[in-house]
């Protein structure tokens with residue numbers, strides 16, 4: 001069985017994000033990047049499936065982006081992925097175009113399962129997985145917090161606003177990971193060193209005969225401003241008084 | 251513009267976020283001219299259709315094949331209805347239901363989709379949307395290229411309209427059940443069994459963070475204070491990860507987005523991912539024993555104290571009136 005894991009390269013979530021002067025993007029100089037946290041969870045899950053399976057499982061990670069992307073793909077290799085593919089694309093990507101390129105990758109790699117993040121924490125779109133499943137006409141299970149292989153396919157616990165929903169999807173399928181699916185492993189030093197020597201396959205996205213069709217155009221970005229001015233209260237009497245008389249919320 | 255609101259419901263009643271989506275749709279229809287309709291999907295949905303008809307004309311699609319909200323079927327019906335009726339804009343509240351289902355419908359309809367919209371305006375005749383990115387650190391103004399446009403909105407950003415005195419028209423949508431996809435099998439949903447209001451729907455939210463050491467303490471401190479105030483309970487991810495709070499309570503970038511009149515953060519540090527979920531609350535109170543905790547920067551009132559000491563006193567004081 002082959003599992004395809006699409007991963008995105010995003011700014012480290014602990015970093016302060018600044019907007020470029022032209023307002024069209026963020027300042028990337030010196031910004032450390034990581035694998036999108038949800039995608040790292042997807043990689044981890046794929047590795048666990050391989051480790052616990054009696055059948056042979058191949059874990060293939062794919063990233064779409066520019067040259068800079070290599071280091072995060074190497075991190076996935078160091079975690080234990082069997083292969084990594086970089087689809088070279090220097091144009092602006094939105095979830096629609098990510099999904100279209102991934103559709104081509106699926107046709108090329110023919111995985112049984114696409115396991116990806118529910119959301120990239122830079123655009124916070126939460127769309128590419130659903131788009132991909134629609135394009136492929138495959139079943140989907142988004143926001144997965146538990147996976148279990150069953151005769152009919154995969155039983156997935158999904159984290160929804162109203163509670164944990166359980167569905168069974170036939171394979172092949174697209175599954176998107178939620179935070180509680182697992183805790184991704186850290187790559188050990190020897191495996192990091194070994195991953196350095198592995199080759200990363202490269203494909204220019206034009207080879208698929210696709211042209212980027214922009215769907216979401218960012219006109220302007222602004223850093224959120226914080227207008228609150230915290231009043232430090234001395235005790236609960238003062239707190240309650242202010243909530244009652246000043247803020248009038250209780 | 252023809253605008254279609256996809257209604258979310260629990261089989262009996264409309265979820266409040268759907269009405270915010272109607273508020274958003276009405277505002278756009280006013281600006282651009284046009285009409286708003288709602289689509290209710292499900293099985294045995296008469297009461298939901300009737301409720302929805304107090305706000306907009308309604309299309310009801312009632313089928314045993316739609317008894318549970320499975321994405322492949324629901325998305326197909328939504329996409330078919332929208333195409334047939336030449337809808338220009340499809341909208342729902344940004345919940346896990348809509349992200350799952352409308353996202354897939356978006357894939358069937360060409361991918362011009364914006365999620366978590368918090369604002370909109372007409373710029374030189376073009377509709378543009380504001381949406382948060384990077385855990386809310388940035389607000390982006392975006393335009394969608396393509397037709398139809400699909401949008402999920404944050405309920406807290408839009409007001410629900412008043413119900414009309416006379417009900418709008420309702421009609422039914424017939425579907426060919428044999429043409430629906432059939433590869434997702436719904437088994438069950440484990441609803442939370444809480445007597446407290448949902449964290450996204452309450453006027454007051456009391457949330458606990460890592461300061462709380464176990465579930466008993468969560469109940470005793472966060473739960474009890476919430477009950478005193480008629481509030482919902484929420485939590486940071488730290489407590490959900492630790493198994494102390496259940497996952498429906500998580501507030502933040504990857505949890506729920508709330509904007510109550512009053513948000514009380516007990517022993518929460520104020521990581522951007524948590525702030526992303528609550529910083530638009532009207533009044534924020536932080537209680538934390540670290541005077542330098544970043545949460546105070548996003549609070550209106552701050553009290554430096556040990557929650558184990560102060561919360562029982564607070565409960566006592568409120569109880570005493």
Ligand SMILES: Cc1cc2nc3c(=O)[nH]c(=O)nc-3n(C[C@H](O)[C@H](O)[C@H](O)COP(=O)(O)OP(=O)(O)OC[C@H]3O[C@@H](n4cnc5c(N)ncnc54)[C@H](O)[C@@H]3O)c2cc1C
Pocket residue numbers: 013037038121458459460461462485486487488489500501502503504505506516517518519520521522523524527537538539540543555556557558
């Ligand atoms: C991709 C991603 C998504 C995430 N999504 C979310 C999300 O949706 N929601 C979310 O909340 N987090 C999310 N996080 C996690 C987030 O980064 C923080 O780790 C988390 O919010 C911390 O929770 P906390 O404030 O409860 O814990 P801590 O950061 O450990 O803070 C505990 C606070 O309690 C105070 N404290 C300790 N003891 C006491 C006491 N006795 N009395 C008073 N105060 C006390 C401490 O001073 C401290 O400020 C996400 C992280 C990532 C990487």
Ligand SMILES: Nc1ncnc2c1ncn2[C@@H]1O[C@H](COP(=O)(O)O)[C@@H](O)[C@H]1O
Pocket residue numbers: 006007008009036038039062063064065093095098116117118119120121123124125126127128129
């Ligand atoms: N450039 C990319 N390369 C590979 N995978 C991606 C890329 N962008 C998004 N994805 C995948 O799509 C998921 C959802 O992204 P989004 O819809 O942008 O929130 C991510 O978690 C990744 O798994």
